[in-house]
Amino acid sequence: MxxxxxxxxxxxxxxxxxxxxxxxxxxxxxxxxxxxxxxxxxxxxxxxxxxxxxxxxxxxxxxxxxxxxxxxxxxxxxxxxxxxxxxxxxxxxxxSTDLSWQTAVLGARDDLPHDMTDLYSPVPDGVLDLASAYLDPAAQPVGLLAAAAARAARRPGAWDRTPVAGLPDLRGLIAGLVSPSHTASDVLVTSGGQAALALVFRALGRPGEALAVEHTTYPGALAAARAAGLVPVPVPADGAGVRPDDLADVLGRSGARLVYLQPRHANPTGAVLAPDRRPAVLAALRDHRAFCVEDDWVAPLDLTAVSPPPLAAADPDGHVVHVLSLSKSVSPGLRIAAVTARGPVAARLARARITDDLFVAPVLQQTAVELLSTPGWRRHLASLRRVLLARRAALLAAIARALPTLGPPQPPSGGVHVWLPLPPGADDRLVTAAARRAGVAVGPGSAYTVGEVVAPHLRLTYSRTPGEGLVAAVDRLAAVLHDG
CATH class of the missing domain: 1.10.10.10 (Winged helix-like DNA-binding domain superfamily/Winged helix DNA-binding domain)
Structure with a gap:
C-alpha cells in the first residue's frame, strides 16, 4: 500500500x-x-x-x-x-457548512444585548479610542502588577481552591474601602464588576419585575438586568444625581423592589449624588422596602473634589448592596470586583454565586491583596489622578476650541467620561458611525438611555488615549459634525 x-x-x-x-x-x-x-x-x-x-x-x-x-x-x-x-x-x-438550522433551534432572545458587542469590542488600529473606559497600558501600573503577581504566585494556596466568598484578606481590604463598619464577612469576591451586577440582578430580582434606574445609565447594567428578566424603569436625574422625590414616585407606581444607582461619577454623565439628596434616597428605599444596587465602579478616581462616601456607609438597615470594581482603576485584566451586603441578602448572593464559577482564581485574588497592601498602590492612584486630570483638561480645551457652538459639557469631578451634548435633532448613532469612519470611536448617548432620548449626546472617554490623541480625535469629530 x-x-x-x-x-x-x-x-x-x-x-x-x-x-x-x-x-x-x-x-x-x-x-x-x-x-x-x-x-x-x-x-x-x-x-x-x-x-x-x-x-x-x-x-x-x-x-x-x-x-x-x-x-x-x-x-x-x-x-x-x-x-x-x-x-x-x-x-x-x-x-456540512449549512448552519442555518441553528437559527430555528436557538429562537429569539430579546434579553441578549446587541449594543454591547459594538460598545465593548477593541477598536481597530488607527482609530482613536474615546469609547473604552479602561486605562491604556501607559497609565496602568504594569510594574506594580507584575511584582504583585510574582509574589502572589509564590504564596501558599495560590493555585488551590479558595472559599466561595473569596480570600479573607482580600475581603477585609475591600470592606475597609466601603466603610469602617463593614467587615470581611459582608464581602463576596466576583470576577469583575459585570459579573457582580449579573449575579445581583439574577439573585435579587424576579423575571418580569421592574428595576428602577436613572434614565441615563450604564448599558452593561441594563444588559445584565434584562438578561435576568427585569424591566428597567427610568427615574429622572440631573447633574446632582437621581431625584429622590421621583425615585419614591417610581418605586410607588412600579412596585419595584430593586434600584440601580451610580452615586459616584456616574457612567456616562459623571454626576455625583449630592450630599443633601442622599438621606432622602435612603428614606425612599426604607419606605418602599427596596434594595439599591450601588455601582461604585471608579471609587478611587476623584479628580477635583472628594466625593461623599458610599451610600452603603450610611445604611445600617441593609438596603444597599454595594458593588466595587478594581478593573477601571488598575487594568482590564485584573478581573476582581466584590459585592458587599448584610443580612439574608448576603446569604442569598453567596448561594447564587456558586452556580457561576465556584470561585475566583486564587492567584488573581492574591495579586489583588498584594497590590492593595503595598505603598505603591497609593502612589499609583496619585499618579493616575494627575494623568487623568491632564487628559480631561486636554479634551475639554479641544472641545471648546473645535466645537464652540455646542453647549459646553459639564466638567466631571472624577471618573473618566465627558458627556458631550450634540446639536438639537442630531442622530447620535449616525454621528457615531460617521466618527468611526473618520477614525474616532465614541459612545452614542442613546445606548445609555432608558426610555425616550431627551437630548442627543456622545460619551467621550479620556482614560484610553493620551492628550495629543484626544485633541486629534476632537478635530476629526468636529469635521464630522461640520459635514452634517
Missing part, C-alpha cells in the same frame, strides 16, 4: 530529507511530506502508517514522529485516535 512513498513497506526510506541517522536524530520534515502526500491521495478514513512504522522508515525517534503527526493534524489533514492510529481526515469541502 505504501511501496511508492519513500521506499518499501519492509525497509526504511533512504535519501536526504527522509530522516536522519540512527538514534532518532532526524527531523520531522520528511515525515510531514510523506503524510501530506498520503492524505492528498488516499480516501478519507484510510489508515496511515503507524508511529512505529514511521520511526523505522525515517530512522526517527518517537517524539519526532509525534511532532510530525501533530503538524499534519493541525492542518486538518489527518485524525489520530488513541489506540487506533491515524487516518486521513475528510476534506473540508465534504463537511
Amino acid at each position: 505504501y511501496e511508492d512513498i519513500g521506499g518499501s513497506a519492509d525497509g526504511p526510506a533512504a535519501g536526504p530529507g527522509r530522516g536522519g541517522g540512527p538514534g532518532g536524530g532526524g527531523g520531522p520534515a520528511g515525515i510531514v511530506d510523506e503524510l501530506t502526500a498520503l492524505c492528498a491521495r488516499l480516501p478519507a478514513g484510510s489508515a496511515l502508517p503507524s508511529t512505529r512504522e514511521l520511526q523505522r522508515r525515517h530512522r526517527a525517534s518517537a517524539l519526532t514522529v509525534q511532532r510530525a503527526l501533530a503538524a499534519v493534524a493541525a492542518r486538518g489533514l489527518l485524525l489520530t485516535t488513541p489506540g487506533r492510529g491515524s487516518v486521513v481526515a475528510a476534506p473540508p469541502a465534504s463537511r
Whole structure:
C-alpha cells in the first residue's frame, strides 16, 4: 500500500530529507511530506502508517514522529485516535457548512444585548479610542502588577481552591474601602464588576419585575438586568444625581423592589449624588422596602473634589448592596470586583454565586491583596489622578476650541467620561458611525438611555488615549459634525 512513498513497506526510506541517522536524530520534515502526500491521495478514513512504522522508515525517534503527526493534524489533514492510529481526515469541502438550522433551534432572545458587542469590542488600529473606559497600558501600573503577581504566585494556596466568598484578606481590604463598619464577612469576591451586577440582578430580582434606574445609565447594567428578566424603569436625574422625590414616585407606581444607582461619577454623565439628596434616597428605599444596587465602579478616581462616601456607609438597615470594581482603576485584566451586603441578602448572593464559577482564581485574588497592601498602590492612584486630570483638561480645551457652538459639557469631578451634548435633532448613532469612519470611536448617548432620548449626546472617554490623541480625535469629530 505504501511501496511508492519513500521506499518499501519492509525497509526504511533512504535519501536526504527522509530522516536522519540512527538514534532518532532526524527531523520531522520528511515525515510531514510523506503524510501530506498520503492524505492528498488516499480516501478519507484510510489508515496511515503507524508511529512505529514511521520511526523505522525515517530512522526517527518517537517524539519526532509525534511532532510530525501533530503538524499534519493541525492542518486538518489527518485524525489520530488513541489506540487506533491515524487516518486521513475528510476534506473540508465534504463537511456540512449549512448552519442555518441553528437559527430555528436557538429562537429569539430579546434579553441578549446587541449594543454591547459594538460598545465593548477593541477598536481597530488607527482609530482613536474615546469609547473604552479602561486605562491604556501607559497609565496602568504594569510594574506594580507584575511584582504583585510574582509574589502572589509564590504564596501558599495560590493555585488551590479558595472559599466561595473569596480570600479573607482580600475581603477585609475591600470592606475597609466601603466603610469602617463593614467587615470581611459582608464581602463576596466576583470576577469583575459585570459579573457582580449579573449575579445581583439574577439573585435579587424576579423575571418580569421592574428595576428602577436613572434614565441615563450604564448599558452593561441594563444588559445584565434584562438578561435576568427585569424591566428597567427610568427615574429622572440631573447633574446632582437621581431625584429622590421621583425615585419614591417610581418605586410607588412600579412596585419595584430593586434600584440601580451610580452615586459616584456616574457612567456616562459623571454626576455625583449630592450630599443633601442622599438621606432622602435612603428614606425612599426604607419606605418602599427596596434594595439599591450601588455601582461604585471608579471609587478611587476623584479628580477635583472628594466625593461623599458610599451610600452603603450610611445604611445600617441593609438596603444597599454595594458593588466595587478594581478593573477601571488598575487594568482590564485584573478581573476582581466584590459585592458587599448584610443580612439574608448576603446569604442569598453567596448561594447564587456558586452556580457561576465556584470561585475566583486564587492567584488573581492574591495579586489583588498584594497590590492593595503595598505603598505603591497609593502612589499609583496619585499618579493616575494627575494623568487623568491632564487628559480631561486636554479634551475639554479641544472641545471648546473645535466645537464652540455646542453647549459646553459639564466638567466631571472624577471618573473618566465627558458627556458631550450634540446639536438639537442630531442622530447620535449616525454621528457615531460617521466618527468611526473618520477614525474616532465614541459612545452614542442613546445606548445609555432608558426610555425616550431627551437630548442627543456622545460619551467621550479620556482614560484610553493620551492628550495629543484626544485633541486629534476632537478635530476629526468636529469635521464630522461640520459635514452634517
